[in-house]
Amino acid sequence: xxxxxxxxxxxxxxxxxxxxxxxxxSKMQDHEKIISVADVCNLKRGVSSIRLHRxxxxxxxxxxxxxxxxxxxxxxxxxxxxxxEDGLNIKRREYIFNPxxxxxxxxxxxxxxxxxxxxxxxxxHMFFDKNDMAKKIKMSFDGMLHFKVFDKWIPSNxxxxxxxxxxxxxxxxxxxxxxxxxLKWKIGREHMAIAGGTRQGKTQxxxxxxxxxxxxxxxxxxxxxxxxxxxxxxxxxKDLKQTHAFADEVTNAMSVxxxxxxxxKELEALCRENGVETAAELGLTQKHFIVIDEAAELSPIIxxxxxxxxxxRQQCEMRLSEIARLGAGFNYILLFATQYPTADVxxxxxxxxxxxxxCFKLRSxxxxxxxxxxxxxxxxxxxxxxxxxxxxxxxxxxxxxxDNKYIDSVxxxxxxxxxxxxxxxxxxxxxxxxxxxxxxxxxETELS
Numbered sequence: 001x002x003x004x005x006x007x008x009x010x011x012x013x014x015x016x017x018x019x020x021x022x023x024x025x026s027k028m029q030d031h032e033k034i035i036s037v038a039d040v041c042n043l044k045r046g047v048s049s050i051r052l053h054r055x056x057x058x059x060x061x062x063x064x065x066x067x068x069x070x071x072x073x074x075x076x077x078x079x080x081x082x083x084x085e086d087g088l089n090i091k092r093r094e095y096i097f098n099p100x101x102x103x104x105x106x107x108x109x110x111x112x113x114x115x116x117x118x119x120x121x122x123x124x125h126m127f128f129d130k131n132d133m134a135k136k137i138k139m140s141f142d143g144m145l146h147f148k149v150f151d152k153w154i155p156s157n158x159x160x161x162x163x164x165x166x167x168x169x170x171x172x173x174x175x176x177x178x179x180x181x182x183l184k185w186k187i188g189r190e191h192m193a194i195a196g197g198t199r200q201g202k203t204q205x206x207x208x209x210x211x212x213x214x215x216x217x218x219x220x221x222x223x224x225x226x227x228x229x230x231x232x233x234x235x236x237x238k239d240l241k242q243t244h245a246f247a248d249e250v251t252n253a254m255s256v257x258x259x260x261x262x263x264x265k266e267l268e269a270l271c272r273e274n275g276v277e278t279a280a281e282l283g284l285t286q287k288h289f290i291v292i293d294e295a296a297e298l299s300p301i302i303x304x305x306x307x308x309x310x311x312x313r314q315q316c317e318m319r320l321s322e323i324a325r326l327g328a329g330f331n332y333i334l335l336f337a338t339q340y341p342t343a344d345v346x347x348x349x350x351x352x353x354x355x356x357x358x359c360f361k362l363r364s365x366x367x368x369x370x371x372x373x374x375x376x377x378x379x380x381x382x383x384x385x386x387x388x389x390x391x392x393x394x395x396x397x398x399x400x401x402x403d404n405k406y407i408d409s410v411x412x413x414x415x416x417x418x419x420x421x422x423x424x425x426x427x428x429x430x431x432x433x434x435x436x437x438x439x440x441x442x443x444e445t446e447l448s
Contacts, residue, residue, distance in 0.1 A: 030088055030135075030149055031055060031064045037087040041080045045069035053144060060152070060180055061138075066145040074141035081137060088135045088149065101127035136179070154179045156382045160208065160402035165215060171287070173212040176386065176397025183397060185390055188287045191324055191334040191353055195341040195371045196360025201384045201399055202337050203233045205358060206293060208402045209335065210237060213289070215410045218242070222288040224260055226253045228297035236407065241416045244288065253298060254312050257319035260290055260332065264323065267330045279331040287331045290323065295338040296345045321349035328353070341371040357389040358399075 028036070031052050038050050054065040068077075104126040108114065115122070138148040154177055164174040164182050171188040187209070196202040213221045224245045227234040231248030238246045245256040267279060276282055296302050298320070300313035323332055336354065338345050341362065346354075359371050361380040368377035377387055388395040 030062065033087050034064060034066075034084060034147055037080070037084050038077070041083055043068075043072060043077060043080065045071055050145060058180075061148045061150045064147040064149065066147070068145050074139075074145065077141075077145060078139060081139060084139075084147070085135065085137050088137070098127055138179070148180070150179050154385070154396070154398045156398065157384065158398050158400045160400035160406060164400065165212065168212075168216055171217065173209060173216065174400065175388065175395070176399040178395050178397050182400075183395060185356075185388075187356065188289075188331070188333055190328055190355040191336065191350075192356040192358065193341070193346065193351075193354045193371065194335065194337040194358045194360075195339070195362065195367070195377070196386070197339055197363055199383060200339075200360035200380075201386065202339070202358075202360050203229075203293060204384070204401060205360075205386070205399050206291060206335060206337055207233075207407060208400065210289075210291065211402060211407045211410050214240070214242065214414060218414060220285050220287060222286055224256050224288065224290045226256055226290070226292045226298075228253065228292075228294050233293055234291065236404075236411065239415045239417060240411060241414050250297060250309050250312055250316070254315050254319075257290075257316055257323070260288070261319050261322060263288075264327055264330050264332050268326065271330070278329045284331060287333055289333050289335055290327075291335045291337075292320075293337040294340075295336050296340040299345050301344040302340065302342075317347065321347065324350045324353040341367050343370060346370065355389075355391055357387075359387045359389075361385065 035049055035052070038044065043050065048069040050066040050068050052064060053067050054063075056063045056065075101123075105123070108122065108126065113122075134153065136150045136153040138150070140146045140148075158177055160174075168174070168184060170186065172184050172186050175183040175185045177183070194202045194205055210223065221242055223237065223240065223243050225234045225237060225243065226247045228248065228250065231238075231246075234246075237243060245259060247253040247256045267284075271277060271279070271282060274282060292298070298313055298316045300310050300317060303313060304310065306313075320334070320336075324334055327333065334350075334354070336346070336350065341359075343351075357371060359368070359377045361383070362368050362371070362377040365375045365378050368375050371377065372387060372389060380387065384399045384401060386397055386399055388397055
């Protein structure tokens, strides 16, 4: 009996292997579907439709390049991207092999659940998981119309790997996976804003940026941290030799920003004396990143109920505005993170001088408009997914998750244990006693 079942299993396995991928609309190829949708959407001129020029199969997508009839604009095709995606996804399904099926089959046989009539169907459900495919499209135009069709879209979770750093130089660091590859971008030229709701990935992104900078450019980077989440999120970076200052309260934040501003003005004066405009012209390569998490805590408008700290917050906002206006040319770069991206937090001086934006999921379209000047961040699918603007370039990426074990392995060689004030005073006292030639000794006598 068991032999009969096992034999049937083998036969069933052969059958399932042949049926692993079910293509509901397999008679029509993807490039034909694209042409068909274009025709239905009236993206043609008379009887002239788009015409396939080239098809290229890549590792993660297939690219179709079309010639379009004269007089049609790329914008018209962009407006119908959802129709193209719907047309490609009709009755599209695949089955993924499930290795746990072996254990399930053994339990199935052991418990006497075998039924000759349903065996083939049971076997299919044990060994294969249904995966409804949702193809995604990227469109571009360079004189020809390009469709990149992805069978599998951007992963919902990516662990950071050391190879992501390969090829990074000249202030380039990893950014995130855009479905085609791991994107890298250059930072340190312009200020950056990082926005996103609670637990959507902005602090993890900050930690990845800081750690990547330390891993790649340890001798040319400097940090000032303003961690207004109780000092918890950035605490592991507090004792780095590259850390210039660290504040975890609003009162300390003002001191840090005043210090950074004074240092920046000194460099500005040095540039003026030498007849140059930027730190780069002086030959200075070091960049000073001012990392702020959570920026809303510095807003005198949002925190107006704390009357005792209003003036401090106003001073902080003024310093941030000045650093935003002047700092980039002197290598002082803001990394400005907040979960409340409203005009009360990101005032016009700050926003107008920020050209790199990383926006994780937000609660509302209004917040998305404040950060990106467009809707979209409120519809992001999962934590770690971000919309990125770098100048005029737009990306949608999944940011890698860098675990604390890797972070610690990178930062540990750069940590210096700074002595406490009590230890410093004790050391000074001991040095004074050792170096004194004549020591005053007071002894008790019978008269005392």
